[in-house]
Each structure stands twice: as structure tokens, then as C-alpha cells.
Amino acid sequence: MNAPALRAALLDWYDAHARSLPWRAPPGAGKRTDPYFVWLSEVMLQQTTVPHATPYFLAFTRRWPTVSDLAAEEDAEVMAAWAGLGYYARARNLLACARAVAGRRGGVFPDTEEGLLRLPGVGAYTAAAVAAIAFDREANVVDGNVERVMARLFAVEPPLPDSKPELKRLAGSLATADRPGDWAQALMDLGATVCRPKAPLCDRCPISGACAAYARGDQETFPRKTKKAERPRRHGVAWLLTDGDRVALVRRPPKGLLGGMLGLPTSDWRAAPWTDAEALAAAPTVAAWRDAGEIEHVFTHFALTLRVFRAEGAMAAEWTPRAGLEALPSVFLKAAKAGLTRLV
Numbered sequence: 001m002n003a004p005a006l007r008a009a010l011l012d013w014y015d016a017h018a019r020s021l022p023w024r025a026p027p028g029a030g031k032r033t034d035p036y037f038v039w040l041s042e043v044m045l046q047q048t049t050v051p052h053a054t055p056y057f058l059a060f061t062r063r064w065p066t067v068s069d070l071a072a073e074e075d076a077e078v079m080a081a082w083a084g085l086g087y088y089a090r091a092r093n094l095l096a097c098a099r100a101v102a103g104r105r106g107g108v109f110p111d112t113e114e115g116l117l118r119l120p121g122v123g124a125y126t127a128a129a130v131a132a133i134a135f136d137r138e139a140n141v142v143d144g145n146v147e148r149v150m151a152r153l154f155a156v157e158p159p160l161p162d163s164k165p166e167l168k169r170l171a172g173s174l175a176t177a178d179r180p181g182d183w184a185q186a187l188m189d190l191g192a193t194v195c196r197p198k199a200p201l202c203d204r205c206p207i208s209g210a211c212a213a214y215a216r217g218d219q220e221t222f223p224r225k226t227k228k229a230e231r232p233r234r235h236g237v238a239w240l241l242t243d244g245d246r247v248a249l250v251r252r253p254p255k256g257l258l259g260g261m262l263g264l265p266t267s268d269w270r271a272a273p274w275t276d277a278e279a280l281a282a283a284p285t286v287a288a289w290r291d292a293g294e295i296e297h298v299f300t301h302f303a304l305t306l307r308v309f310r311a312e313g314a315m316a317a318e319w320t321p322r323a324g325l326e327a328l329p330s331v332f333l334k335a336a337k338a339g340l341t342r343l344v
Contacts (some may be wrong), residue, residue: 001210003174011179014186016160019193021050022058024133027182035109035134036067039122042129043094047087047300050192054083063293067109071102071124076251079260080327087300088258088329093121111135140172141184145191147171151223152195155212159224169224231303236269237333239280240310241340242289242318246338247325249316250284257299263316263332269304279309287311293340297331304331310337 001009015027021099023041025033040060044053060081064070068079075095082091097119101109108128110116115126142150149270150167158166175183194201200219202208213219228340249262265284267274274282276291283289292308325336 001207006207006210007174007176007178008181009206010190013181014189015081015303017189018185019195020190022054022061024185032136032181033134035130036062038134039090039097039109039126040065040070040094040131042126043082043121045075046090046126048085053085056082066107067098068102068107071098075260076115076262078263082342083261083327083329083333086330087280089262090121092260096120097122109134112137113139115167129184131285132184136179136181137186138175138177138180140168140175141215142168142171142203143188145189145195146187146221149191149195152200152213152219153207153211155216155222157224159226159248161226163223196321212296231298231301231307232271233303233306234269234271235273235305237274237282237307237309238264238269238335238338238339239283239289240264240268240292240308241315242310242311242340243312243314243319245321246319248284248315249320249328250317257332258329258331261329261332262320262327263329264335266306273305276306279307281311285313285315295331295338297336299331306331306335308335310339311343 018024018027020026023033025031036247041053041057044056051133056264059071063081073095075092078095079088079091080089082094085091100119101107110119111131112135113127113131116122116130117124125143126142128139128141130141132141147164147167148162150170151163154170156163156166156170166226171187173243190207194205200218202211202214203220205211205214208214211219213222225334248265250265252258252261254260266281267279280289290313293312294305294307297304297306322340325333328336
């Protein structure tokens with residue numbers, strides 16, 4: 001199967017089997033997707049899955065239907081709405097980009113990769129995706145799904161991440177000016193629904209006849225991967241101070257992990273575990289602190305063991321009803337739930 005035949009087969013498959021996604025114009029609809037929708041969805045999807053991101057996308061676009069609406073919102077409101085999507089630096093970059101588009105460009109996104117790359121927080125992948133999907137510009141859009149398809153299609157032996165440049169080159173060899181937005185989405189849909197990480201559905205693949213890994217029978221072993229180093233572990237303490245139905249929250253510094261987010265008061269997160277004496281000495285206020293156990297949380301670059309201490313008392317804080325805790329970042333929500341349901 002040569003490149004034109006492969007492209008034709010995959011685009012025909014996409015026309016019949018494209019996923020229905022709220023940020024996407026279906027193939028044959030005769031209209032392009034709103035670039036704001038494409039950009040917002042791509043930022044959300046960088047570190048999560050379609051099922052997880054979809055309710056966030058719907059909530060954001062109901063509340064802020066245009067990029068100018070988003071740009072005008074207070075930082076704290078957007079950060080709270082982002083809670084649960086992780087990588088909170090992306091939410092800060094989201095606001096910076098929205099304000100650049102609204103302020104410098106009157107709410108209109110650039111329609112080229114080059115112009116999109118000049119926006120704050122927009123990297124090569126997002127620029128290519130928005131250019132192709134929203135503006136039908138020829139672009140090489142390569143996400144994890146596309147890397148997997150390329151690795152199997154061409155049986156690329158070097159492991160990830162070293163093989164990324166080669167996988168991008170191979171994907172670029174198939175990208176043309178013909179239906180670039182549909183082509184990008186067809187590759188992503190194929191990787192998400194057919195050329196899956198585990199148990200790929202090769203009998204349903206429209207391009208299996210061109211797949212080198214399928215011909216060898218070892219398609220599930222691609223892409224090759226370098227064994228990941230074990231995540232380092234850090235230890236910290238979270239203090240859950242309550243006043244009846246209210247919980248004391250503090251806003252984290254604007255820079256750094258979970259920057260600008262509301263959360264429980266915490267200690268530093270360090271390599272050595274915290275003793276009871278250290279935890280009580282570092283508490284944010286004097287109170288009858290009691291051990292409420294610990295929780296485990298995994299970030300991308302480290303694992304965290306967080307001890308939880310609970311007390312009733314008072315301090316300068318942003319007091320929040322328990323019902324409002326669902327908007328917290330997941331690590332703090334997990335710690336709050338643990339502290340509210342058990343005491344050692």
C-alpha cells in the first residue's frame with residue numbers, strides 16, 4: 001500500500017467511524033471547528049483522557065463560550081474550574097494565552113503554526129493541531145496516539161523517547177495539504193480506538209495491510225519503550241483545621257507545583273518522613289492536632305506520602321464549607337476526605 005492509497009483508506013475509515021466529540025466538527029459537515037474549542041480541548045487533553053476531559057470542556061465552554069470570556073475571568077475562578085485536570089501550570093498558561101488572543105488580537109486566533117507558536121504557552125504540538133484542525137493548514141500533528149501508529153506501521157525499533165524525532169519524521173511523510181485537519185484527527189482516532197496500546201484491533205484497521213509490525217505479528221510490542229526510572233518519593237504533612245462545617249484553606253504561591261490553587265496548609269515535601277513532633281511544631285496554628293492517617297498521591301515526577309492531622313480551631317484562612325472541597329486539586333481533596341472520615 002503506497003502513501004496515497006494508505007491516506008485514502010484511512011480517510012475513508014474516518015469518514016465512517018470518526019468519534020463524536022464536543023470540540024469537533026464531524027467530517028463532511030462543511031464547516032471548521034471553532035479554534036477556541038480546538039485550542040481549549042488540546043490543552044486539556046495533554047495530560048488526560050477524552051472521557052476525563054470532556055465534562056471539563058463542556059463546563060468551560062458553557063461558562064466561558066469565547067476566548068474573550070475566558071480572558072476576562074479572575075485567575076482564581078479558572079484555577080478552581082481546572083481542579084482535577086492536573087498540571088496547574090497549564091491553567092496559568094491557558095489564561096495567559098487567552099488574554100493575549102483577546103487583548104492583542106481582538107479574540108481572533110492566528111491561523112498559521114508560526115503565528116500560533118508566538119502565543120504564550122502554545123507549543124509545537126498544540127500549534128500544529130490548531131492550524132490543521134481549525135484552519136485546515138497542512139501540519140504534522142503528532143501526539144501519543146500518532147506515535148504509536150507510526151511505530152507499528154513502520155516497525156520502529158529504537159525505543160521512546162529516543163525515537164520521537166523519527167516517529168515525527170515518518171508522520172510528516174504522510175501529511176499533505178489534502179484534508180489536513182481530517183487527516184490529523186483520523187490518525188488520532190485510529191490510535192485511540194483501533195491501534196490501542198493493549199490488544200490492538202488489527203482486524204478492524206483500514207491500513208493493517210501496510211503495517212510492518214502487523215506483518216511480523218508483534219504489533220503489541222510497539223512502540224518500544226525505555227524502562228522508566230522509579231519515581232522518587234517525598235513526604236509531607238497536611239493540616240485539616242475545621243470550624244464546624246467549614247475547612248481552613250490557604251492559597252499556594254503563584255509559582256511552582258499547584259501554584260495559585262487553594263489547598264490545605266502543608267509542610268514542605270521532602271525526602272525524609274515527618275515525625276509527630278516535627279509535624280506538630282510546624283502546624284499553622286496552635287490546636288489539639290490529632291493524627292488522621294496518611295494518603296498516597298502520584299505526580300508525574302514523584303510519589304507523595306502525605307500525613308494528615310486534624311483539629312478544630314481558628315486561623316487566618318479562606319474558610320470553605322465542606323461541600324466546596326470538591327473543587328480542590330485531587331491531592332488536597334484526597335487528604336481532606338481522609339481527615340474528615342478517620343482519626344487514628
